[in-house]
Amino acid sequence: MKIAFSQLIMVFGLALWVISGCGEKAENITGEKQVIAASEPCEQCLTPGSRASFLQASISDGRFVADESSLTTEQITQSLRQTIIGSDLPLAEVQLFNESRVPEMPRVRNAAEWQAKADQIRRDVLDNVVYRGNAAVWRDTKLKVEWFETIDGLPGYRIKKLRFECLPGWWIPALLYEPLKLKGKVPVVMNVNGHARSGKSTPQKQERCINLAKRGMIVLNPEWIGMGQFANRMGHYQMNQLDLCGAAGIAPFYLNMSKGLDVLLAHPNADSNRVAVAGLSGGGWQTIFISSLDTRVKLANPVAGYSSFKTRARHGKDLGDSEQTPNDLALYADYAHLTAMMADRSILLTNNAYDGCCFAAGHALPPLIDAAAPIFSLLGRRDQLRSHINHKPGTHNFDEDNREQFYRMIGHVFYPGQKYDWREIPSKKEIKTYEELVVPLPEDNHNFNSLALGLMKNLPKPFKGDSRARLLKMVKACDYKLNAKKTGEDSKEVLHYQFEMGKDWTVPGTVFTPKEVKGITLLIADQGRKSQAVEVKALLDAGQRVVAIDPFFFGESKIKSRDFLHVLLLHAVGERALGIQSGQIAAIAKWAKKEFGQSVQLNSIGPRLSVAARIAAVQTDAINSLSLRDPMTSLKSVIRENKGANHMPEMMCFGLLEYFDLAQIESLIAPRKVELD
Incomplete structure (x- = not known):
């Protein structure tokens, strides 16, 4: 074996340096350095991957090996798959986050104070939630009704088919x-009606309509968006496409109901002092929403339709669709408030004892009664707040027992002191098929996607002012105080961290350090950090220290159950998932720059996190460059591909596309480099 003299001197010198730090055996009593014989290596020298073992190996075979990371792709994969926060923590954190932001019932001293508060809540919700932004143009559109055939030959009543516009071009x-x-x-x-695919032809709904008509009442049975004749054409989660464009997606739902009331009250025999609304499940939600906000309704009977936002945060089955959790509703009211807002009128709260779907009596009903009863009492109307718990069958239903309780409440409110039979009138033989109840609709009838496609044509629109400030305000970007906690076993090459974002969130991260550090890369990916071993290996080989993290909703930070529904609730309590994600990324970038003394390159892989990555780069200059692989190139793709909140909940940020597409956001990062691959 031949080794050049200069190489031998270098190796021998390095060996002395390594061995001198091996432990007490490497020093004599005077502190002078001694070379330990090769036959007596210390324990640290024999450690795999140590500098000493590396040198010994290079001398033994006559080669000198470069000083680079010894981590294999398999070892990197193992490190990336290390559990840092676990599957329970993201759920627990989002539950607490949402629950803590739900408003409490206001304290009022008398009926006048409450009425003033209720009126203010009603105005705020209608102006700032229901008719927010571009939806305001639909608010006062004139009622249009078209009548079709009449079904005659029925015992004591007739059925008239009709359609009405909830907004221009959208017929119900x-x-x-x-x-x-x-x-x-x-x-x-x-x-x-609720989420029954059969829509207005659902048997229990038909029986309710028939029974009321036989009692001399005029009854409207409207189709619900996404159900019956609308099934498979307009999913509820697509409503958030309108939010993205700056028009409240909740507006068509509300107009579907308010225009229905217009139809009823236009009837020459309608008594405007005796107006009732009732429904099951999603119909129960419709009932409380329209009844609390439209004072034309005098009696409401929501059946297994809603619970407080506080209840929903803890009971996953109660988490509602997009319409039940519209952007920013909880800035003004919880469903407890909406229930109490019926105190000047009447309400029957019906829940089922063993409801396996949602809003079971045991957890849903008590908080609503607790909130509303004092207000009804304050107004001297405690007897107008009633409740019923169905035990037979006790499942998710609006069957005979629940219907009879509704008929009884109608007698109490609309026919006081009069002879009135609240028992069910058998009518099953009169139930019509779905086909018999179909009403003609225009081929080009609007839906959420068609409205959004129309709205986005001229977006984003120009504006004056500070673009950066407006963007960060729109996404509600968070400026977190970060605490980095090491977790697991330490090594020179791999460290695991829990990045605590104030008191709200914990972000898992793994830091990989090569032997010779040339820069820092912060790595995020739609598929989570555990799938990025090849990417991490390539970055390490290029001399990059890699900080691989999983921001909110992705990777190990994924919410383990009903994930996107928690995000919808998060938006309802006034926050934005995009702002949380960008805030987390920005905070960790600032930490990395301070911790390691170098600016950070941010690498994002996948379309979804590429949006938060751009916003984070706007938020902090600790990110000196941005590399986006397989990125989203326009927010309009969400609408073109007809994505709903169930697909991309974080993208449904109210009004973002109204003023910013991704090109406009990228312009705010300049002159720093942005690469799209």
């Missing part, structure tokens, strides 16, 4: 159940 099919003998003013009832 409906059925009007009209008593054959009408004299004077009579009560009117709007029966709204």
Whole structure:
């Protein structure tokens, strides 16, 4: 074996340096350095991957090996798959985050104070939630109704087919159940349906309409968006496409109901002082939403339709669709408030004892009663707040027992002191098929996607002012105080961290350090850090220290159950997932720059996190360059591909596309480099 003299001197010198730090055996009593014989290596020298073992190996075979990371792709994979925060923590954190932001009931001293508060809540919700932004143009559109065939030959009533516009170009099919003998003013009832695919033809809904018509009431049975004749054409989660464009996606839902009331009250025999709304499940949600906000409704019977946002945060089955958690609703009201807002009118709260779907009586009902009862009492109307718990069958239903409780409440409110039979009138033989109740609709009838496609054509629109400030305000970008906690076993090459974001979130991260550090790369990926071993290996080989993290909603930070529904609730309590993600990324970038003394390159892999990555780069100049692989190139792709909140909940940031597409966001990062691959 031949080794050049200069090489031998270098190796021998390095060996002395390594061995001198091996431990007490490497020094004599005077502190002078001694070379330990090769036959007596210390324990640290024999450690795999140590500098001493590296030198010994290079001398033994006559080669000198470069000083580079010894981590294999397999070892990197193992490190990336290391559990840092676990699957329970992201769920627990989002539950606490959402729950803590739900408003409490206001304290009022008298009926006048409450009425003023209720009026203010009603104005705020209608102005700032329901008709927010571009949806305001739909608020006062004139009622348009078209009538079709009448189904005659029925015992004591007829069914008239009609359709009405909830907003220009969006027609709602409906059925009007009209008593054959009408004299004077009579009560009117709007029966709204829930998530039954059969829509307005659902048997229990038909039976309710028939029973009320046989009692002399005029009844409207409107179709619900996404159900019945609308099934498979307009999913509820697509409503958030309108939010992205700056028009409240909740507006069509509300107009579907308010225009339905317009139809009923336009009837010459309608008694405007006796107006009721009732429905099951999603119909129960419709009932409380329209009844609390539209004072034309005098009696409401929501059946297994809602619970407080506080309850929903802890009971996953109660987490509602997009319409139940509209952007920023909880800045003004919880569903407890909406229930109490019926105190000047009447409400029957119906829940089922063993409901396996949602809003079971045991957890959903008590908080609503606790919130509303004091207000009803304050107004001297405690008897107008009633509740019923169904035990037979006790499942998710609006069957005979629950219907009879509704009929009884109608008698109490609309027919006081009069002879009135609240028992169910058998009518099963009169149930019509789906096909028999179909109402013609135009081929080009609007839906959420068609409205959003129209709105986005001229977006984003120009504006004056500070673009950076507006962007960060729109996404509600968070400026977190970060605490980095090491977790697991330490090594020179791999460290695991829990990055605590104030008191709200914990972000898992793994830091890989090569032997010779040339720069820092912060790595995020839609598929999570555990799938990025090849990428990490390539970066290490290029001399990059890699900080691989999983921001909110991705990778190990994924919410383990009903994930996107928690994000919808997060938006309802006034926060934005994009702002949380960008804030986390920015905070860790600032930490990395301070900790390691170098600016940070941010690498994002996948379309979804590429949006938060851009915003984070706007948020902090600790990120000196941005590399986006397989990025989203336009927010308009969310609408073109007809994505819903169930696909990309974090993208449904109210009004973002109204003023910013991704090109505009990238311009705010300049002159720093942005690479798209």
